[in-house]
Amino acid sequence: MASSASSSDPSALVELFKSISIDEKLAKSSVQNAKFAANLATVIAAAGCAETGLDDRKRGNLLYTVAGKHPSNALAHRDRVIGDVMRGDLKTSQQLDGVFEYLKAVGEEPLDDARYREAGGVGVVVTEADVEAAFDRVVSEGGQRQKLLEERYRAVATLLKGFRDFGVMKWADGKTLKATFDRKVEELLGPKTEADLAKPAKKKKKPKAKPAEDKAARGEREEEERRRAADPYAFFSKPEENNVVHTTVNFSDGRVMRISNTKRELDAYLGRTGGKYLTRFPPEPNGYLHLGHAKAMFIDFGLAAKHDGSCYLRYDDTNPTAEKTEYISHIQEIVEWMGWKPFRVTYSSDYFERLYELAVRLIESGHAYVCHQTGDEISEYREQKRNSPWRDRPAEESLRLFQRMRLGLVDEGTATLRMRMDMQNENFNMYDLIAYRIKFARHPHAGDEWCIYPSYDFTHCIVDSLEDISHSLCTLEFEPRRASYYWLLEVLGLYKPVVWEYSRLNMEHNVMSKRKLNRLVTEGHVNGWDDPRLLTLAGLRRRGYTATAINSFCRDSGITKNDQQFPYHKLEHHARSNLDEIAPRRLGVLRPLKVAIENVAPDFLEVVKAKVFPGRSDETYELGIGKFVYIEKSDFRQEDQKGYYGLALGKTVMLRYAFAVKCVGFETCKETGEVVLVRCERVEVKKPPKGVIHWVGSESLPEQYRPVKAEARLYDYLFNAEDVAEVGDDWLADMNQNSLEIVEGALLGPTFRDAQPGQVFQLERAGYFCVDKDTDGNRLVLNRTVELKERSDKKKI
Incomplete structure (x- = not known):
């Protein structure tokens, strides 16, 4: 048996998986999927079975299901599920499916224990009498009895399939349910006859002919598809159509509330x-x-x-x-x-007074009561579906206590106002939710006027x-x-x-949980709510993303009910498209390398015209070039290579917007061997070389042409994992330590001397940049928004 849940040895993993009573063939196939195998090994370790194994095939299969189906956005709660499997609270795959549906909606937020147990049918015991009663109810509804009597045993399979999903039957033991169901069918229909046992004659299926679609119909269909693509809101109903049934509330006592607006x-x-x-x-x-x-x-x-x-x-x-x-x-x-x-x-x-009046009305109508249970007691009673001891107190008494709560005469934590709903309901949101609680805290908008505050569940729908x-x-x-x-x-x-x-909307390599964002900020893992690595809108704006780009991304993401996790490059695409239209082009080098043009005079100066939007407009700005210029370090190599278009010894390139130069030598630092100066000569060429590199002038130029020193901030993903939720509780340890690179000593063209925070530019060949708010009279700071092209690995941002 493998002793380590993290073992990467396939044979050891097979033995580990077999140790929890999983079939050998299944164990071997599981190892073929590295991600699943790692999940299963982790689950086995969390269950405490890595050393001892598990001689319980049914429970082993449940652990296997947890490894494969547990929602990736709720891994913080996986140990709870594993523990419930091992304790026997979760005994069937149906229970796991119910729990997974709940966890998918909750994500990493704290669990409501009562809702969790309700979703998985934890503690629900379905007796043979329960199955019999459910059978009688199902058969008596919707003409099922008549259908059974007419079609006899031919209708049983369809009935059984629906019966398994009826009420609490999904939590019933499969053998007990099937045996009781079969007995009840036989009591109704009697033993099977020869006619029941005979195989029904097969009916020949006629192939369905596809209806011919004429040009007009096809045109209408295509137009409708185009219209929906152009209008993402097309499927919403009109206000005048709001008289349909919004929802049906089934009460535990058999009442059904079909809720809609009357005419x-x-x-x-x-x-x-x-x-x-x-x-x-x-x-x-x-x-x-x-x-x-x-x-x-x-x-x-x-x-x-x-x-x-x-x-x-x-x-x-x-x-x-x-x-x-x-x-x-x-x-x-x-x-x-x-x-x-x-x-x-x-x-x-703004509506606190009106909300209070409606709370009073709710008490008067018998739909609310003042409760003295503590928070822990409320959770415990909800878990057990037990009514509060104060649930049936007289309305007059609740009204008097509620008024005392408002006047500040009741201690915080000793009383709440709860809605009188249905503690035995199938929906945990009907478990007598809290409407008001006491908080002796100053309100940022309402001031000190109130010391009781309504809950979200009470407030939101009423204010709507x-x-x-x-x-x-x-x-x-x-x-x-x-x-x-x-x-x-x-x-x-x-x-x-x-x-x-x-x-x-979820994004790879980042988080958008308010709880996690708050920790990142308050614990100092990032530099405030507007850190450009965050997906806060303030951070994106500081990074250089525009509202136009963000809204375009939101439109492209669609309005659906499907779980969505988008790769970061999708967001970058919209930023790049928008900035390409609006960002003026400028020259600048992030890592400068000095170049001497040896065949020009020391006081040489040539003024050139650079394009603001090359290929799109004739607008220009001036640059000065002298005996010395700076190029990007990556645009020089000591040895030339095939497919390389930068400078190398004996090679000619074009300085963007200026003239051609040929490399005739270079100097290196004795200690490091790093190139510190490239020597070139200006040359005349009949045919422009393929290599065109960007540059900035030197400090020896007249002031209006001198380069501007800057700090450039380059960003990578904030987290290494694509899906941070899969990391679990140790998500902070997954932070990318290289998510921010600060490049000191960048040199930019002279037009940057007047750059203001929030302005966006394209540094030719380097990317799109935004002037950061840290810029002041002594320092220019740029944030790189995105590179010019999408990287092949779609990672660096």
């Missing part, structure tokens, strides 16, 4: 808004906005703009302990920089309704909250917007 509610809404598209961009002011927020803005503001509607900028400011005025100011400023104009800037705290939002758009992790969102609006009798969820 009266819809007509009243359309009367207030005129059928206008109204959306909202609702960031929480607890950090800086990142690229994922840019996608949200593109969807929220873009949908409204497409239909001549309006979009609110609404601060989701219900947690005063995490929010700062700095973040509020940044968000509004960055939204405007991105090119979006809010219809109105609002705060959830109060602001007459037509489309409430959010990322997929909020999809399970649909039930609670619409339940609250329904019991309060408020208008219900359309909710639509889309996939989050």
Whole structure:
């Protein structure tokens, strides 16, 4: 048996995999996939089986499933899943699938234990009586009994397939379920007859003829495809169509709540808004906005703009302990920089009084109560699906206590207001969510007026309704909250917007979790929220990315429900395309090498005209060239090579915009052997040489032509791993130690003397650069945005 989970020896890995009762053939095939093999070895080690093995084939297969199917964006929780498999809490692949679906939505955020257990059916025991009751219910619905009686055993397979997914049957023991199901079928139909046992005659399948598509139909189809490509918002419904059923809430007592707007509610809404598209961009002011927020803005503001509607900028400011005025100011400023104009800037705290009134109404209607359980007790009771001891307290008592909470007469942490929902529901978001909690903290917008603050679950849907939002758009992790969102609006009798969820935007080699970004900044791993290596919008702007490029990338990424992880070069492509249009060209060298032109006079000066946009316009700027110039170190080699077009001994090149020079010698440093001076002569050529190199003048020129010294900052990926989530808890150790290279002593053309922070340029042959905010009267600092061409390895940025 292999003793190391990290062993790279194929035979040792095969033995390790076999040790957990996996079939030898499967073990051997698993080793062929290096990534999966590493995952499986890690899982076995985490399960404590690397040394002892596991004499339990079923449990071994479950560990195998964990290695292959655990969501890569939630690896921080993999040890929890492994532990539950080994303890016997997760016994089937169906349970694992349920847990994986939950983890995929949660990512690396902290687990809600009750939701986790609910998703995986942990602790659910399905008895034979449960199977019998479920069978009777399924057969009695939708004409299934009549279908069974008519088609007899021919209909059983289809019925069984659907029955396995009915309610809690997916958590049932397979053998018990099948045996009970078969017995119930036989009780209904009796034993199989000869007719039941006879094989049905095979029907000859006629090939389906493809309907002929005439030119007109094909043209219409192609036009529709073009229209959808041109309009990424085409699939959203119109405000006047918002009378469909938004969601169905199935209660544990058998009640079903089908939630939609009535015709009266819809007509009243359309009367207030005129059928206008109204959306909202609702960031929480607890950090800086990142690229994922840019996608949200593109969807929220873009949908409204497409239909001549309006979009609110609404601060989701219900947690005063995490929010700062700095973040509020940044968000509004960055939204405007991105090119979006809010219809109105609002705060959830603007509605605190109205929210309080609605909370009172909720108590009066019996849909909320004051609870004295601690946070840990609430989690424990949710896990056990137990009601709070205060759930049935009289409304009058809850109203009195809630008023005392508002007046600051109840200690923080000793009481909450909870919504009275359904503690036995299949959806964990119906487990009596918290509506209000006590926080004796000053609010950055509301000041000291309040000491109780509403939760996100209570606030978000109500403010959407109060602001007459037509489309409430959010990322997929909020999809399970649909039930609670619409339940609250329904019991309060408020208008219900359309909710639509889309996939989050994830990028390779970087992070966009607010929790991780905050750690990177506060622990000093990067230089602030606007560090150019981060995917914060402030960092991208400082790097030289434009709002146009970012919005173009967001448009290209699409509005879908599919998980998306984009390679960094996709973002670079949009930056490069935009900067190619707007960035003026300039000459400069990052690593200067001095060149002496020996056959010109010491006071030689020639003024040349360089193109601002070569090939696109006649606009020019002046450069001076004298006896000495500086070229890029990489443009000289001591020995010439095939396919190399730079300078070498005896070789002729063209100095960009100037004249040809031929290398006649060079000097090196005695200590290092490094070339420190290249000696050339100006030459006349009949045919321009293939090699054209960039340059800058020397310090001996008149002041207006002298080069400008600068510091250039070159960037690489912030993390080595493509998917940082796969690294797990030790993700900080994966940071690329070479993500920032500072090049001192770069020399730029004289036009850079007046360069201002935020300006973008193309240094010919070197890349696109942006003047950094650290630039002042004594120092010029440039950030490289992207290189001119996409690298073959698609890595260096």
